[in-house]
Amino acid sequence: KQEVTQIPAALSVPEGENLVLNCSFTDSAIYNLQWFRQDPGKGLTSLLLIQSSQREQTSGRLNASLDKSSGRSTLYIAASQPGDSATYLCAGDPRAGGTSYGKLTFGQGTILTVHP
Amino acid sequence: DGGITQSPKYLFRKEGQNVTLSCEQNLNHDAMYWYRQDPGQGLRLIYYSQIVNDFQKGDIAEGYSVSREKKESFPLTVTSAQKNPTAFYLCASSPRGANNEKLFFGSGTQLSVL
Numbered sequence: 001k002q003e004v005t006q007i008p009a010a011l012s013v014p015e016g017e018n019l020v021l022n023c024s025f026t027d028s029a030i031y032n033l034q035w036f037r038q039d040p041g042k043g044l045t046s047l048l049l050i051q052s053s054q055r056e057q058t059s060g061r062l063n064a065s066l067d068k069s070s071g072r073s074t075l076y077i078a079a080s081q082p083g084d085s086a087t088y089l090c091a092g093d094p095r096a097g098g099t100s101y102g103k104l105t106f107g108q109g110t111i112l113t114v115h116p
Numbered sequence: 117d118g119g120i121t122q123s124p125k126y127l128f129r130k131e132g133q134n135v136t137l138s139c140e141q142n143l144n145h146d147a148m149y150w151y152r153q154d155p156g157q158g159l160r161l162i163y164y165s166q167i168v169n170d171f172q173k174g175d176i177a178e179g180y181s182v183s184r185e186k187k188e189s190f191p192l193t194v195t196s197a198q199k200n201p202t203a204f205y206l207c208a209s210s211p212r213g214a215n216n217e218k219l220f221f222g223s224g225t226q227l228s229v230l
Binding site for chain 1: 157
């Protein structure tokens with residue numbers, strides 16, 4: 001059974017710092033890996049999706065990488081801002097291929113605080 | 117605006133009572149899902165539905181029931197058999213197809229026991 005772990009559980013950084021959030025998964029037979037953002041008391045917003053054939057995806061100041069062989073994904077946030085403060089979750093899709101069923105396995109999340 | 121609407125935002129359940137959480141989407145997505153989130157934990161899948169009139173149990177389906185009579189709607193009932201229902205419930209949807217796999221989430225319902 002796929003297990004997803006995120007380190008660190010919480011991170012506090014000053015504004016402007018570049019930072020890395022880590023996600024590890026136990027089963028390398030992963031179809032894709034998604035990173036989500038969750039604000040307090042809100043739903044999740046998909047940030048980046050990396051398919052198994054890809055190694056990384058970029059969107060603005062965000063860059064996510066996927067290394068299936070080592071069972072790791074990282075989310076890099078450049079020039080962090082107070083508005084980036086939120087919980088960041090990664091989730092792995094264990095499908096071998098085909099249509100999406102959304103049966104993702106989620107990590108516990110990293111709580112990020114960016115202070116001015 | 118297209119999106120997923122969950123209601124109510126807050127819900128209280130008395131012991132022995134069944135309660136129903138609403139989830140409606142106007143994204144024309146085929147697949148819909150219910151997740152449960154407990155503090156400090158990741159999301160766990162309760163039920164999912166790939167098409168109308170069909171749904172499958174997720175990892176923690178006991179004490180819950182769903183229906184999918186319309187493409188737009190996927191209500192979740194928390195039954196009295198669910199002994200620890202206090203949690204944040206999230207509904208999500210996605211289009212079917214290998215190239216469209218992002219999940220879109222509603223804003224959630226916080227369920228508490230009186």
